[in-house]
Amino acid sequence: MALKNQQPAASEPVPTRSWRPPAVCLVALGSVALLPVSTEAQVPTFPSRSELVILSATAVDRHGRPVRDLRPEEISVLEDGRPQQIVHFAHARGLPARVLLLVDASGSMGVQPETTSAWMAAVQLLDALDPDDEVSLAGFEERYREVVPFTRDRSALLAELRSLQPFGSTALHDALGEAARQLVAQGEGRRAVILVSDGIDTASRESPEAVLAQSQALDVPIYALTILSPLDDPGSPLFVGQGQPLAALAGHALLRRYALLSGGGAFRASDFGALRKAALQIADELRHQYQIGYYPPAGSPRFRRIEVRSQRRGVALRTRSGYYPRP
Secondary structure (H helix, E strand, O other): OOOOOOOOOOOOOEOOOOOOOOOOOEOOOOOOOOOOOEOOOOOOOOOOOOOOEEEEEEEEOOOOOEOOOOOHHHEEEEEOOEEEEEEEEEEOOOOOOEEEEEEEOOHHHHHOOHHHOHHHHHHHHHHHOOOOOEEEEEEEOOOEEEEEEEEOOHHHHHHHHOOOOOOOOOOHHHHHHHHHHHHHOOOOOOEEEEEEEOOOOOOOOOOHHHHHHHHOOOOOOEEEEEEOOHHHOOOOOOOOOOOOOOHHHHHHHHHHHHHHHHOOEEEEEOOHHHHHHHHHHHHHHHHOEEEEEEOOOOOOOOOEEEEEEEOOOOOEEEOOOEEOOOO
């Protein structure tokens, strides 16, 4: 669906919601033989040892723009503070992505104007993604439901978007957990969950901490686009919060945490320009994901923290913050 060109207003990229964590590094330890590093932009194939930790990573410069030409020797990965050897490295350019678009269809989403509605945000995201990217549409109120399975047919997705009429309470954390599980079932590769919501949960059975912990075992970046009223948006001249911790801003802060731990990003928008800018940035980051793999050291099946560093000045890498080893 072609969209009219409009000048984007300033939006606020930040990390958000819950989901996965691993890491990567190019360090030969002691006398360990250096394994070949794969760099081909093709459907990922991984060494046969099933415990290989795979990380989806995004590199950005100091202005938040994706960095497209990082080399494996410019990356280091630490697991619990110890350097690890990268055995797989690939840029995802040219590979279609699988994106699960998760739209909040609860009653609280029915108060936004059409230009900043969840529907308009989803339209902008679909327009920004590449035509070859496969997208699944899911909605949630008190429960999660798949609306359209993975497809490249944008007309089918747009036709079903209108079926998501705002109604009922909001089980946001439950829906995020289910969305990540659904996407992981699709296999490895360039992928992400993109959430459109006001960030307010009223009905989840699972706590944010439980969903965040569960997501540590998965490698799915979470991108959250928080839809706000201009009255609740500190970046709007109509903001009336006066520094008070409004529910909408508290919800956005939690979504930033989800994004931070999963290697995704968080945005908030209260006008059309901000929606468009966020959609374009999310799509651009997905086009330039890196896939990094390393073999984890032996040890107990506890949570292991990961840190991925860039040796290139001014470049930061985002990926999941840790993982639980497979039993």
